[in-house]
Amino acid sequence: xxxxxxxxxxxxxxxxxxxxxxxxxxxxxxxxxxxxxxxxxxxxxxxxxxxxxxxxxxxxxxxxxxxxxxxxxxxxxxxxxxxxxxxxxxxxxxxxxxxxxxxxxxxxxxxxxxxxxxxxxxxxxxxxxxxxxxxxxxxxxxxxxxxxxxxxxxxxxxxxxxxxxxxxxxxxxxxxxxxxxxxxxxxxxxxxxxxxxxxxxxxxxxxxxxxxxxxxxxxxxxxxxxxxxxxxxxxxxxxxxxxxxxxxxxxxxxxxxxxxxxxxxxxxxxxxxxxxxxxxxxxxxxxxxxxxxxxxxxxxxxxxxxxxxxxxxxxxxxxxxxxxxxxxxxxxxxxxxxxxxxxxxxxxxxxxxxxxxxx
Numbered sequence: 001x002x003x004x005x006x007x008x009x010x011x012x013x014x015x016x017x018x019x020x021x022x023x024x025x026x027x028x029x030x031x032x033x034x035x036x037x038x039x040x041x042x043x044x045x046x047x048x049x050x051x052x053x054x055x056x057x058x059x060x061x062x063x064x065x066x067x068x069x070x071x072x073x074x075x076x077x078x079x080x081x082x083x084x085x086x087x088x089x090x091x092x093x094x095x096x097x098x099x100x101x102x103x104x105x106x107x108x109x110x111x112x113x114x115x116x117x118x119x120x121x122x123x124x125x126x127x128x129x130x131x132x133x134x135x136x137x138x139x140x141x142x143x144x145x146x147x148x149x150x151x152x153x154x155x156x157x158x159x160x161x162x163x164x165x166x167x168x169x170x171x172x173x174x175x176x177x178x179x180x181x182x183x184x185x186x187x188x189x190x191x192x193x194x195x196x197x198x199x200x201x202x203x204x205x206x207x208x209x210x211x212x213x214x215x216x217x218x219x220x221x222x223x224x225x226x227x228x229x230x231x232x233x234x235x236x237x238x239x240x241x242x243x244x245x246x247x248x249x250x251x252x253x254x255x256x257x258x259x260x261x262x263x264x265x266x267x268x269x270x271x272x273x274x275x276x277x278x279x280x281x282x283x284x285x286x287x288x289x290x291x292x293x294x295x296x297x298x299x300x301x302x303x304x305x306x307x308x309x310x311x312x313x314x315x316x317x318x319x320x321x322x323x324x325x326x327x328x329x330x331x332x333x334x335x336x337x338x339x340x341x342x343x344x345x346x347x348x349x350x351x352x353x354x355x356x357x358x359x
Contacts, residue, residue, distance in 0.1 A: 003035070003038075003041060003042070003047075003059075004035060004036050004038040006056055006058060007032075007035050007036055007042075007054065007056075008036040010054035010055065010056045011036075011054060014054065014055075018032045018033055021054075024053050025046060025049060025050070026232075026291060027046070027230075028228060028230055030121050030122065030227060030228075030229060031229065033121070034121060037117075039121070039123065040124070117163055117164070118163045118164050119163040119165065119166055119221070119227055120160055120161060120166055120167065120219050120221055120227050121219075122158060122159070122160050122219065122227070122229040123159045123160055123161055123199075124157075124158070124159040125156070125157070125158055125229060125231060126156070126157045127148070127154050127155070127156055127157075128154065128155040128156075128157065129152070129154060129155075130152070130153055130154075130155075135148065135154065145232045145234055145293065146231060146232065146233045146234070147234060147235075148207045148211065148233060148234070148235055149207065150207055150208065150210070151206075151209055153204055153205065153206050153207070154205050154207060155202060155203070155204055155205075156173070156202070156203040156204075157200060157201075158171055158200065158201045158202075158203070158217050159200045160194075160199055160201075160219055161199060162199070163221075166221045166223070166225060167195065167221065167222055168195065168199075168219045168220065168221055169193070169194060169220050169221060169222060170194055171192050171194055171201035171217065171218070171219060171220070172188060172190070172191040172192075172216075172217075172218040172220060173188070173189040173190045173191070173203060173205075173215065173217060173218075174188050174189065174215075174218060175187045175189055175214070175215055176213055176214045177212065177213045178212045178213055178214060178265055178267045178293075178295060189203075189205065190203050208235070210235060211233060211234055211235035213233055214230050214231070214232060214233075215230065215231045215232070215233045216228050216229070217229045217230075232293070247273075248271075249270060249271070249272050249273050249278075249308060249309075249313040249315045250270075250271045250315050251268055251269070251270060251271065251308055251315045251316070251317050252268055252269040252270075252271065253317055254316075254317055254318070255317065255318050255319075255320070256288070256296060256306075256317060256318070257319075257320045257321075258298045258319070258320070258321050258322070259298075259321065259323075259324065260300055260321055260322065260323050260324055261298075261324060262298045262321075265296070265297060266295070266296040266298070266319075267294060267295050268280075268294040268295075268296060268306065268308070268317055270294060270308045270310065273308075273310040273311070273313075277310055277311075278308050278310050279308070279309045279310070280292055280294060280307070280308055281306075281309070282304050282306055282307075283305040283307070284303070285299065285304075286300055286302070287299055287300055287301070287302040287303060288304040288306065288321065290306050294308070296319065298321055299321075300321065301321050301323040302321055303318065303319065304319045305318055305319070306318075306319060
C-alpha cells in the first residue's frame with residue numbers, strides 16, 4: 001500500500017473528513033486531497049506528524065516500491081541545478097527565463113496518471129535564494145515553518161494545474177501576521193497573470209527584518225472563484241532566544257482574552273529556551289488549543305491554561321473566552337480603545353482589554 005492509500009484509509013477509519021485532517025495538520029484541504037490522490041507527497045515533517053495524528057507508520061521509499069510493485073520511487077520534484085545560471089538581481093527577463101527552466105524540470109516529476117479535480121489546485125510552492133538554491137522547511141522554526149533570512153531577496157515559484165471545470169487567471173500573494181488573523185492586517189504582496197498554457201508564477205520577495213506570518217497563495221479562477229494554499233513563514237529574529245534570562249522559561253504573555261467564534265490566532269513566545277525544544281499543551285482544547293509553534297486557536301467559551309514545558313520547567317498563560325453577548329450576534333471585530341494589537345494578547349505592561357458590548 002502506498003502513502004496516499006495509507007493516509008486515506010487511516011483517515012476514514014478514524015471518521016475524519018479531509019477538512020478535519022487539514023486542520024490538525026495546519027495545512028489546506030487541497031493539500032490533503034493531493035496527498036490522497038497521489039498528486040503530491042507530504043514533506044518529511046508532515047509525514048512524521050501524519051504518523052502521530054493517524055496512528056500509522058509509513059514505509060521507507062524502498063519498502064513502498066516493493067509493496068506496490070511500481071518499481072523505483074518517483075523522483076522528488078527537485079533535481080540537480082547545475083545547468084541553471086545564477087539569478088541576476090533586478091533583471092526581469094532573466095527571472096522569467098529561470099522560472100521557465102524551474103517549471104519544465106518540475107513538470108518531469110508530476111504524476112500524470114491521477115484524474116484532475118474539477119477545480120484548479122497548487123501542485124508546488126518552492127523558495128529559492130539568489131543563487132538558485134532551494135530553501136527547505138527548518139526544524140528550528142517548527143514543523144511546517146519556512147525559516148528565511150531577514151533582509152534578503154528570495155524567489156517564490158508557484159506551480160499549479162487547471163481543473164476540468166475551471167482555469168487560473170492570476171496568482172496572488174497575501175501576508176497575514178501571526179496573532180492577528182483578520183482582514184485588517186492582511187496585506188497583498190503581489191499578483192501575476194496566468195493563462196495561455198502557463199502553469200507557474202515566479203515572484204521576487206524582499207524579506208523584512210521582522211517576519212512571523214501566514215503566506216497565502218491564491219489562485220484567482222474564472223467566475224471569481226479562489227483556491228488558497230497557506231504556508232507559515234518567519235525570519236530568524238522571531239524565533240531566537242529572548243533577552244530574558246537564558247535557561248529560565250517564561251512566556252511573552254500571562255493572559256489572553258477573546259470572544260467565542262473569534263477566528264484570530266494568538267501567538268505566544270517562550271523566553272529563555274530554544275524554540276524547537278519547547279512543548280505546548282492546553283488544559284481544555286475545547287476552549288483553546290495550541291500548536292507546536294505557540295500559536296493559540298480559540299475554539300469555544302470557557303477558561304483554559306496554555307502550558308509551555310522545557311527541561312522540567314513550565315510557564316503558563318491563562319485563556320478567557322467569553323460567549324457571544326446576544327443570540328445571533330457575531331460582530332466580533334470591535335475592541336475598546338487601548339486594546340493591544342496582535343490578537344489581544346495581554347501580559348506584563350499590556351493595556352487593559354475589554355470586549356465590545358453586544359448591542
